[in-house]
Amino acid sequence: MSVGLLAVVDDILAAALKASAKTAGVVIDDAAVTPQYVQGLEPARELPVVGRIALGSLFNKFVIIIPLALLLTAFAPWVLPWLLVLGGAYLCFEGAEKVLEWFGTHHETESTEPTTEPKLVFGAIRTDLILSTEIMLIALASLDTDLGFWPTVGALAVIGLGMTALVYGAVGLLVKVDDIGLQMMKHPVRRTRRTGARIVRAMPAVFRVISVVGTVAMLWVGGHLVIANLAETFWHGPYDLLHAIEHAIEAAGPVVTWIVDTAVSAVFGVVLGMLIVGIVLGIGRLRGREHH
Numbered sequence: 001m002s003v004g005l006l007a008v009v010d011d012i013l014a015a016a017l018k019a020s021a022k023t024a025g026v027v028i029d030d031a032a033v034t035p036q037y038v039q040g041l042e043p044a045r046e047l048p049v050v051g052r053i054a055l056g057s058l059f060n061k062f063v064i065i066i067p068l069a070l071l072l073t074a075f076a077p078w079v080l081p082w083l084l085v086l087g088g089a090y091l092c093f094e095g096a097e098k099v100l101e102w103f104g105t106h107h108e109t110e111s112t113e114p115t116t117e118p119k120l121v122f123g124a125i126r127t128d129l130i131l132s133t134e135i136m137l138i139a140l141a142s143l144d145t146d147l148g149f150w151p152t153v154g155a156l157a158v159i160g161l162g163m164t165a166l167v168y169g170a171v172g173l174l175v176k177v178d179d180i181g182l183q184m185m186k187h188p189v190r191r192t193r194r195t196g197a198r199i200v201r202a203m204p205a206v207f208r209v210i211s212v213v214g215t216v217a218m219l220w221v222g223g224h225l226v227i228a229n230l231a232e233t234f235w236h237g238p239y240d241l242l243h244a245i246e247h248a249i250e251a252a253g254p255v256v257t258w259i260v261d262t263a264v265s266a267v268f269g270v271v272l273g274m275l276i277v278g279i280v281l282g283i284g285r286l287r288g289r290e291h292h
Helices: 002-023 024-038 043-075 079-101 117-142 149-175 179-182 190-233 237-252 254-289
Strands: none
Touching: 002 117, 024 043, 024 117, 024 149, 024 190, 043 079, 043 117, 079 117, 079 190, 079 254, 117 149, 117 179, 117 190, 117 254, 149 179, 179 190, 190 237, 190 254, 237 254
């Protein structure tokens, strides 16, 4: 019996590892997006906030995404593409808002009150829900259909735990690098102190780069979600165009093809996101006129 149990565990781990490899791109995006939510916090609150977001991510995966994905896959698989279109559109909207902020344009309906920690955590968990949904759905689609129900659940659980630990462990380390640099600056060895000072000076630029990467990741992932899942619903146009572009440049190699695919998805995400921002602003202005 113990041998049989070990064989099942081995099958689950092997399936989880194989499926996890296909989610790597979205995991990197998730790790790039999340640090934006802890910028500007008191140093003592950084790790607790990352911990709360990680717990929210586990809730997303184990209470919402995995049960819902299994139910919909079994009884209403046609719903999943629509949910992914909505999730991708939301990511495009968030990414477009951040692009507008780079140029000094802010949402007219935004509150002037400072963002509180609970609101910040809720916003991060809300974005994680969409990214985690794509991670888990890609993983589910990558598992063998003959794996069986409970081994499939076990593999998804392993992937959910592993990806959450990987992403938020990396984020936690990243946000504390400046504290490590400050501690190094107190070291009696001069070279160590200088290295610590360089780390501290470099961190603002690092976080600016991460902010840009996170925004591009939102637009890329969101745009690709919408393009791929529109093709599964009612409109093949964007997907066919992307496929034609990929076919035209495939001779340049897989790396160039991936870069072009990413760029096209991001551009689509910007355009869609700007349209949604315009609609939201228009609705906000109409409501403002009604109140006057």
